[in-house]
Amino acid sequence: MPDRLVVLYRGNRPPATGLIERLADTVYATEEELPYLLPGADALLAWVTITPAIREAWPDNPEKAPRWVHAASAGVDSFLFPALVEDPGVTLTNSSGVYNEPIAEYVLGLILALAKDFPGTWEHQQHREWRPHQSETISGRTALVWGTGPIGRAIARLLRAAGMQVCGAGRKARTDHPDFGTVHDSATLHSALAEADYVVLAAPLTPDTRGMVDAPVLAAMKPGARLINVARGGLVDEEALVGHLAAGRLAGAALDVFAQEPLPAESPLWDMPGVIVSPHMAGETMSEREGLIELFLDNLRRRAEGLPLRNVVDKRRGYVVDSNPPPL
Structure with missing residues (x-):
């Protein structure tokens, strides 16, 4: 179990919060709260992805930065800032496949x-x-x-x-x-x-x-x-x-x-x-949230059990390159 999981949200929290909280010590943060809650966290679920908040809240001290960041999106351009990309200890995963x-x-x-x-x-x-x-x-x-x-x-x-x-x-x-x-x-x-x-x-x-x-x-x-x-x-x-x-x-x-x-x-x-x-809605469906959280929970369980994560992003290229292990 991660020491602390921060869930970044805007408006509504993701579904299945009870399942998340059973698997991780979870705190929820708005974009305004993120600078105060992100330092020292072990993992970040970015339920909001198109935002400068993650870059702005990222700790200057690498030892205080999360070791795992999961994006609830296929695109990860908002995450490709130097402090995250250049830290080999930070794993970035995305939601490729859902969309x-x-x-x-x-x-x-x-x-x-x-x-x-x-x-x-x-x-x-x-x-x-x-x-x-x-x-x-x-x-x-x-x-x-x-x-x-x-x-x-x-x-x-x-x-x-x-x-x-x-x-x-x-x-x-x-x-x-x-x-x-x-x-x-x-x-x-x-x-x-x-x-x-x-x-x-x-x-x-x-x-x-x-x-x-x-x-x-x-x-x-x-x-x-x-x-x-x-x-x-x-x-x-x-x-x-x-x-x-x-x-x-x-x-x-x-x-x-x-x-x-x-x-x-x-x-x-x-x-x-x-x-x-159209207003950035090509991938939005009535089942989108469930698909996103299912993939994240699979990875959360994998991390707790020491198994390979799905959708690991090549941070230099900005997308998933290698094949992924099957869902649990």
Whole structure:
């Protein structure tokens, strides 16, 4: 049992607090309370993950810092600050796996909404206007999924099942990937962008990927293509994206994440034709909280029994690299 587990929450505490408390000496902290409760804790469950509070509350003395941090999210960019990354005694785990299918379903829904112009149909309905119009088919269209981790693979499988042609973009090129078939690296990325009708971002936000969808990448995309981002807003140069959308070079975009969240009211993205804005909810489902806590409890039991943890993050790369042991 950890000497002390701090649970960082905002608004509502996680479910199954009774189970957590039976397995660990548990205290609960808001973001404001964290600086007072984190020093000396053995473990941290970050039920809130997109926050500067963890970085700001992290003890200056490494001996006072937690030895294990678990993120209730797949993305861990908020945790990749030097004091945590450079301390070899701190293990970081995430919630990879919980969001795979929900985000894949959301991406398919966004592609269908764009291709069938559901937003336009709903707008006509609000005005009681009867306007039949032709829509696009997605069968046979090409989707480039940028990010070949578990979420990207789930997206690829679902889009392929819907009849789309799918390829991937990642660190290493290959032609025999079980979900993507072809995976492009930087050497062939621009040629792949030129062929893709939809570019789907599913990569983690790391120092290497921040701003990766910049003006040259957008210019390399196929005229009339659409961009979908369900990863992190920091992957995209939003000013360059607005420019390409305004010029009509891209047909549209579906954006669930943004450089600044909530998206400022003055952002032109709110009103641009062909753009769908959603409030960072691609992975949120009615069963999300239960899945997140089940994974954390599994790891909490593993740690108490000295077993390998699931979803150990390579802190230098910013994502899970090695295969995980099965659930208990």
